[in-house]
Amino acid sequence: MIESITKTSALSGIGGLESLSSSFSSKGLTAEGTTPGTMTGETFMAALSNVAADAANNLKQAEQTSFDGLMGKANTREVVDAVMQAEQSLQTAIAFRDKIVNAYLEITKMQI
Template sequence: MSIGALDAMTAYGRALGVGAEQGIGGLGENAAAATPKGAGGFGTMVESLVGTTAAALRTAESAGVKQVAGKGDLIDVVTAMGAAETALDTVVAVRDRMVSAYSEIMRLQI
């Protein structure tokens, strides 16, 4: 899965809740003014993303346990597993982009 720079900026802007009125990811000359008060930045977004993914994985696991015990519905298990897989794919894609950016920064000459 390949994520372009524009897609990444747009997703980052949406995660922060900015950019609806500013255009692409809320980035531009008024980016500082467009950032909502209390927004923690990239670290807060990653923390939220990891927390949401962990919750989706726990939900999928509990749905699977209920199905094995005969108390759950197979459709609920499949839906929960799909949501957990999508969330995990997103976290992996963000991690890969972060590692790639770090590697590129480390290759820069000072």
């Protein structure tokens, strides 16, 4: 029961990152606030997308490993390692989301 709640929360948090990153891409902004053509490194949107994709993949891998453990195909250690890695990815995604939301709120409070 708790696991399904965590998965649902995780996926909604990751979806929030994806929608936020698509919002930045529609504006054509990168990490430095420049257009993508003027920067040679990775864009802010791409970095957020990578974090979201990695977190989703870790959650899927942990779920599969958990099912394998129930079926007797994976030992307890593998299941615990996969779940802990997924939890760490989820916490990282939540931290990114919180920082982005706080930054957005600070920007909206600025006077022009």
